[in-house]
Every structure is written in structure tokens, then in C-alpha cells.
Amino acid sequence: MPDRRCKRIFAMLSDYLNAELPVKNCREVERHLKGCEPCIAYLESLKNTVEACRRYQVRKIPAPSKKVREALLLALR
């Protein structure tokens, strides 16, 4: 990363994306992002990563096994 300030911001970006950063730090990140192209690009790439994870779905879900169905029926009696 370009300089020490970028390193400090880098360490806060994950919490920033989660909106879990204290207001003071959040302002610091936003001020820094206004003037730092590499950090803006990095934040975008981190957002894309989180978005890819959110959209990921397991394709084929098999039916519950016979044992599970039997256990459920027993529980409902």
C-alpha cells in the first residue's frame, strides 16, 4: 500500500463495509477515500468479494435422509 495512512485505513475497511466502525474512524476513512485512488480501488474489490460471497448459493440440495424424516415423525407423535 502506498503509505502509512493507507495501511491504517486498510485495517478499518472490513468494519467500514459492515457499518460497524465508530463514527470518528468512519469519518477518517471517508476523508482518506476522497483523495486516495488505490484505497478506493481496494475498497471496491473488497465490496465485490463480499457481494460474490452473498450471492453464492449451493446448487443441488438433496432431500433429507430417511433417518431424519423418521426422527421428525417420532417427534411429532
Next chain:
Amino acid sequence: MDWVNTQIEEALKSLQSGNRQDAERALETLQGVVYGFGMKVCGSHEDAQDTAQETLIRLARQLREFPDARALSVWLYKVAKTQCLMSRRKSKFAPAQMLSLDDLMPKESDLSPAETKSWQVTPEETVLRLELRSRLEDAILALPKHYRLVLILRDMEQLDTREVAEVMGISEQTTKKRLQRARVFVRNALAGYARHLNERKSKSHA
């Protein structure tokens, strides 16, 4: 965890209603949640199916003990996580190691907006998404297990930080740290893929 939570909430109501048909439908829903989680964590159908079976059998035994969807959700993920960690194919887990933020920090050359764009998730890029999907799976399975679990619970299952901490039995602060490193690790793996794509594109244009 809006989406998963809604599903679990409906499933819990159906299970506790005592109606057999509703309960069977609810079971299908919970099978989807637990099997899906198992696949993401273990990367193997057999382990995911074992995880779902053991977890759901235990659930059937204590159906009426859950006051709300949140309690059920945390319980389900806790049990499923333990099952995954006990799975037969333990070798699938990368060795337990600490990820250092300094080591994960990108170089300036990794930060070009063009590379970032090439793994942006857009609905029309279906072929790219298939490749992206496979890269993402590889990156997640390469994560040390405690980082992998936190990333899956927070970013894929969409639990909030407090719930992830509860499932993992760790503090919220540790949850955030692990999530941060896991995200950067996966981001770096996808950046490598983006570079490879860009090189492939420039070669085909040459």
C-alpha cells in the same frame, strides 16, 4: 440474517404447529440451510449430508425447546459447525494458522480499478460467474478453518457479528478480526484470478 432468518422463522412455526405436512416442508427448508452450510465449509457432498443428518436428528429430539428463530438459528449453526469440524475428511481443512494482516496487505500494483472491475458480480456475465464461483470455492476452502467458518457465517449465511461470535464461541472483536483477514485472503485470491483473466484477454487481442 434476513433471508435465512425468514426461512428459519417460518420453519420453526411449521415444526411447532404439529401439522405433519407443514413439518415435512419445514424439514426440507432446514435441510437446505444446514446442507448448504456444510457444503460451503467442508466442500464435500458426503460431509455436508452427514452434517445435515446429524444436526436435523438432534433438532427433531428437542423441537419444542426453541423460543424463537434466532435461538434456533444459532443452535443449528453451532451444531452444524461442530459436525463439520468432526467430519471424516479433515484433510480438506487447511492447517490451523494465523493470518497476518501485514502479509495480506496488497501491493500498489494490485490496486488497479480495471482489475477490480473484472470480478465485479453482474447478472449478465454468466460464464464469468461460473469461473468466479469455482475460484471463490477454492479460495474459501484454502482458508484456515476458523477464518473460513467466520467468513461463511457472516458473508454467506449473513448472520450478524453477535450471532457469529455466539456460534463460534469467541468475542465480537475476534470475530471482526477473523472476518477482516478472511475477506482480504479471498479478495487476494480473486485478484489473482482477475489478473489471469486480463492476461488472457490481452493475449486473445494480440
